[in-house]
Amino acid sequence: MKERTLSIIKPDGVAKGLIGEVLNRFEHAGFQVVAMKMVHMSKKQAEGFYAVHRERPFFESVTDFMSSGPSVVMVLEAENVISRNRELMGATNYKEAAEGTIRREFAMDIEKNVVHGSDSPETAAFEIGYFFNALELVRL
Numbered sequence: 001m002k003e004r005t006l007s008i009i010k011p012d013g014v015a016k017g018l019i020g021e022v023l024n025r026f027e028h029a030g031f032q033v034v035a036m037k038m039v040h041m042s043k044k045q046a047e048g049f050y051a052v053h054r055e056r057p058f059f060e061s062v063t064d065f066m067s068s069g070p071s072v073v074m075v076l077e078a079e080n081v082i083s084r085n086r087e088l089m090g091a092t093n094y095k096e097a098a099e100g101t102i103r104r105e106f107a108m109d110i111e112k113n114v115v116h117g118s119d120s121p122e123t124a125a126f127e128i129g130y131f132f133n134a135l136e137l138v139r140l
């Protein structure tokens with residue numbers, strides 16, 4: 001079944017010139033981009049996005065980082081795109097990420113890990129709605 005996921009090229013990925021590299025990998029995987037924009041999140045917007053992590057020790061730091069510069073946010077559509085995108089990204093901790101994954105190749109630490117991807121259909125619905133309204137999602 002076709003599904004959708006939210007992907008973010010984080011401020012470290014944008015700063016390192018990895019927008020094209022990451023998009024290339026998504027397109028090669030057959031993911032279709034149904035919405036995309038560049039955003040420089042405020043601290044409050046980053047806190048809202050990562051609200052599920054509010055109690056975690058890294059919350060303060062990750063929301064500072066995510067509001068430190070522009071990100072590219074996009075919605076990807078494909079069969080099983082949530083898990084396939086997570087495979088392309090690799091583990092959150094780049095040291096545990098499989099060879100050839102985006103994070104293994106480009107991440108600098110567990111926080112500055114280049115990309116974000118939704119981890120379930122429920123999270124994807126929340127995250128897509130956080131950045132895009134229905135008119136901004138194209139019909140394929």
Ligand code: CMP
Binds near residue numbers: 058111
């Ligand atoms: P992401 O997949 O966007 O989800 C939460 C983010 O918090 C994660 O990627 C990292 O950028 C950051 N983070 C920092 N430290 C940790 C940690 N110990 N565990 C999980 N995520 C972390």
